Amino acid sequence: MSLSALFVLIMLGATVIYVLGRSRSLVLANNLGGIRHLHSLPLYYGAQAALWCLIPCLSLLALWVAFDDSIIRQIAIQYLPEDKQNLSSQELALLLNTIENIAGGVTSLQASPEMQAIADRVVGLRQLSSTILSAIVLSSLVLLGALGWSKVKPEYRARNSVEKTFMIFLLACSTLAIFTTVGIVFSVLFESIRFFDIIPLTDFLLGTQWSPQTAIRADQVGSSGAFGAIPLFTGTMLISFIAMVIAVPTGLMTAIYLSEYANNKIRAIVKPMLEVLAGIPTVVYGFFAALTVAPMIKDALHGLELSILSFSIGPLDVSGESALAAGLVMGVMIIPFVSSLSDDVINAVPQSLRDGSYGLGSTQSETVKKVILPAALPGIVGAILLAVSRAIGETMIVVMAVGTAARLTANPLESVTTVTVQMTTLLIGDHEFDSAKTLAAFALGLVLFVITLGLNFFALRIVKKYREQYD
Amino acid sequence: MTDKKISTIDLVNKNLKKRYRAEKRFQAYGILSICFGLMCLVFLFTDIISKGTRGFFYHYLPIEIHLDAEILGITDTNDINQILAADYSTLVKKRVYEIFEAKKRKEKKNARKLIAIDATGYRIQALLKTNAAALLGTTITVNALVDDKVDFYLKRLGEKGDPGTEYFNEAQLLLIGQLLEREEGGITKSLNKTFFTSGDSAQSEEAGILSAFMGSLYLLLVTFCLSFPIGIATAVYLEEYAPKNKWTDLIEININNLAAVPSIIFGLLGLAVFLAFFGFPRSTPLVGGFVLTLMTLPTIIISSRAAIKAVPPSIREAAYGIGASKMQVTIHHVIPLAMPGMLTGTIIGLAQALGESAPLLMIGMAAFIPDIPTSVTDPSTVLPMQIFQWFRNADAGFSEKASAAILVLIIFLVMMNALAVWARSRLERRW
Numbered sequence: 001m002s003l004s005a006l007f008v009l010i011m012l013g014a015t016v017i018y019v020l021g022r023s024r025s026l027v028l029a030n031n032l033g034g035i036r037h038l039h040s041l042p043l044y045y046g047a048q049a050a051l052w053c054l055i056p057c058l059s060l061l062a063l064w065v066a067f068d069d070s071i072i073r074q075i076a077i078q079y080l081p082e083d084k085q086n087l088s089s090q091e092l093a094l095l096l097n098t099i100e101n102i103a104g105g106v107t108s109l110q111a112s113p114e115m116q117a118i119a120d121r122v123v124g125l126r127q128l129s130s131t132i133l134s135a136i137v138l139s140s141l142v143l144l145g146a147l148g149w150s151k152v153k154p155e156y157r158a159r160n161s162v163e164k165t166f167m168i169f170l171l172a173c174s175t176l177a178i179f180t181t182v183g184i185v186f187s188v189l190f191e192s193i194r195f196f197d198i199i200p201l202t203d204f205l206l207g208t209q210w211s212p213q214t215a216i217r218a219d220q221v222g223s224s225g226a227f228g229a230i231p232l233f234t235g236t237m238l239i240s241f242i243a244m245v246i247a248v249p250t251g252l253m254t255a256i257y258l259s260e261y262a263n264n265k266i267r268a269i270v271k272p273m274l275e276v277l278a279g280i281p282t283v284v285y286g287f288f289a290a291l292t293v294a295p296m297i298k299d300a301l302h303g304l305e306l307s308i309l310s311f312s313i314g315p316l317d318v319s320g321e322s323a324l325a326a327g328l329v330m331g332v333m334i335i336p337f338v339s340s341l342s343d344d345v346i347n348a349v350p351q352s353l354r355d356g357s358y359g360l361g362s363t364q365s366e367t368v369k370k371v372i373l374p375a376a377l378p379g380i381v382g383a384i385l386l387a388v389s390r391a392i393g394e395t396m397i398v399v400m401a402v403g404t405a406a407r408l409t410a411n412p413l414e415s416v417t418t419v420t421v422q423m424t425t426l427l428i429g430d431h432e433f434d435s436a437k438t439l440a441a442f443a444l445g446l447v448l449f450v451i452t453l454g455l456n457f458f459a460l461r462i463v464k465k466y467r468e469q470y471d
Numbered sequence: 472m473t474d475k476k477i478s479t480i481d482l483v484n485k486n487l488k489k490r491y492r493a494e495k496r497f498q499a500y501g502i503l504s505i506c507f508g509l510m511c512l513v514f515l516f517t518d519i520i521s522k523g524t525r526g527f528f529y530h531y532l533p534i535e536i537h538l539d540a541e542i543l544g545i546t547d548t549n550d551i552n553q554i555l556a557a558d559y560s561t562l563v564k565k566r567v568y569e570i571f572e573a574k575k576r577k578e579k580k581n582a583r584k585l586i587a588i589d590a591t592g593y594r595i596q597a598l599l600k601t602n603a604a605a606l607l608g609t610t611i612t613v614n615a616l617v618d619d620k621v622d623f624y625l626k627r628l629g630e631k632g633d634p635g636t637e638y639f640n641e642a643q644l645l646l647i648g649q650l651l652e653r654e655e656g657g658i659t660k661s662l663n664k665t666f667f668t669s670g671d672s673a674q675s676e677e678a679g680i681l682s683a684f685m686g687s688l689y690l691l692l693v694t695f696c697l698s699f700p701i702g703i704a705t706a707v708y709l710e711e712y713a714p715k716n717k718w719t720d721l722i723e724i725n726i727n728n729l730a731a732v733p734s735i736i737f738g739l740l741g742l743a744v745f746l747a748f749f750g751f752p753r754s755t756p757l758v759g760g761f762v763l764t765l766m767t768l769p770t771i772i773i774s775s776r777a778a779i780k781a782v783p784p785s786i787r788e789a790a791y792g793i794g795a796s797k798m799q800v801t802i803h804h805v806i807p808l809a810m811p812g813m814l815t816g817t818i819i820g821l822a823q824a825l826g827e828s829a830p831l832l833m834i835g836m837a838a839f840i841p842d843i844p845t846s847v848t849d850p851s852t853v854l855p856m857q858i859f860q861w862f863r864n865a866d867a868g869f870s871e872k873a874s875a876a877i878l879v880l881i882i883f884l885v886m887m888n889a890l891a892v893w894a895r896s897r898l899e900r901r902w
Contacts, residue, residue: 173704177725187743257501281826283855365497393733395829456731
């Protein structure tokens, strides 16, 4: 029986048991002389009976689905001839995949008789597993349903037990956030530790040579590849810096103008329009940066070069994948982020400070510069830190508009590469979890995670501390 | 004592002009930054729309073609395998040579370069599949697709800059010129229906977004089914039940931090946990949905909490007053009243998930998927990934498809956001 059919059956069964439990409680109540003799409302008795069978059956189903494949694989390995059982894990995986394909009916494969035999046995096991699962689940559905139904008694505290289950469900859902963080930390950490076994930590953090692609061929000179991440860090910093140069002044001045000068009508129009910038998918920005902005910058600089620059500093070498294009576009994307966060902190500055400043005869701009900005500074710094962490972690724009050549340069017109770009180039396509190349992506991920987490942590603390001052 | 003559008011007046100028300057900076932001927005959108709409259209050459059963090699019109395997290219090629009056090898080669032979063949095949018996042996008019480079050239003809003459030799340009000058039966430009009804293809003239669109829908379905209940449950727990202790603080800190973790890190999580550890199939909306659920949960939780907070305590107290239990208060009163706000937050979270690409890149959704997925466990791609794939393709025709797909994605997003705005304005109650 297919999984979805089984799932639907469980749901149907639970519904039936709900109805039965509910009606049994009503019958019992009528015998006693009315619903007031029940401890809980009838629906709670129904729900209680349904939960009795629903939870075990669904957990059983989930566990079975999670583990039956790996168990069948283990059994299939047992079927293999002796010499093949001792193959390396990769070759074994390949072999199992072949068996899988034969079992799945891919006819183009030339299957040897013994392989065909194993595949047939795997198919047999699958069917057996599915039959057993259906039998166990359906029988436990009936048995547990009957048990739940028999538990329906007038004095039974059904509401309390249903509410307790509900509470546990809520708690379980809310701990998912913790599990996610733990999952991220572990998945990144484990692979990184394996990476640092191959490549020393100091080489990774302090090396200036990044060329992971050389690791493919064993007979090559420098076959271990070079995993010095400094060029990636400088590249990331360069692009983030360009983005910040655009986003911080623009975003901050926008926030100041909107909160201090603009009337409500302008605010109501301009603010949502700017927010649109934040809602555009990053892949669109990447496309825009690579195909519109980069050529524009190239043309503009070539024009400039012909007229003035060639006399003073010689010919410019503008790369088609310059850091400038990606940085500019990323800056535009971050403007609404900076402006709405700073808007919040500027609005949180109490009116009394403004009034005091006006009372002393200062102009509006003087009030902003000398009173409001200093008062809102911690919050603004927090907002900027959050924006920086977003710029560092931004992926699609740089993947699309920036090259993959790791260069140690501060020239925004050259092509650089970033941490996120390297992570995607290392992980796109097929990969094994053993090569230093793949593991390097996780090490980069660890660095990225630690840095952004640190930035966010400080930013949130600064913002929070500052908010408490005036509230 | 000459100093005394300069009184404070004189000092102030002396500087006043300067200060007012500074004031004006400051305001101008503010207006300038707003204008910069808005100009970027306008520029971005005009660029997207002008490039995108171009991708919706294609150039066709209506040709009359005799469906010769002999050339096609079809003997039995009821045999679907024969129709599928028939030689359509030769048929189309022959007709194209006739149209361009090509006899020599070189002329034939030039003529072949102008019409997308295979794609036109597919069209005839599709016609025959529906009604082979009636059509075979008759002469029909087919809108033959021009080659994607010709389409590229024709779309840019008359615009400033080179329309892409380097793709063609002189004889080919001459032939294109002849086609354009034809009074009747010349090249027409019309809506590219294939783009909306087919999946990805290796040929840009055959490529469509339907597979990516369906993939996006499945992905959103999975994300919604998981993130909506979990997000609401978490928000309800934190707002209504959670005791003030270290555990609750830990949950809150985690949610706030997850909201700011770069999306690519969620991709690593998906790769290491869902693909490598649990062994879920790669490139499926199911795994993509899991990853995006984890990513959008903070957004949904934060906005749902705000919505729950906005429900006045008096409503809760009234319910308690008539004997409701805590759970009854929550389910009967708090959740229904907070639902519009929670829905708005969920739609915004889903819109974010729809446009997200970086984590999906990590779990292998940047794949070539020509088939239209029919379930959440079918390999599929999503709109942003499709855009990325086409962007990476060096062929000029694909870049145009990418712009068109961007437009579709943006329209989809605008509709979702409009829905959120509508839900907020119509359903939300102010207390």
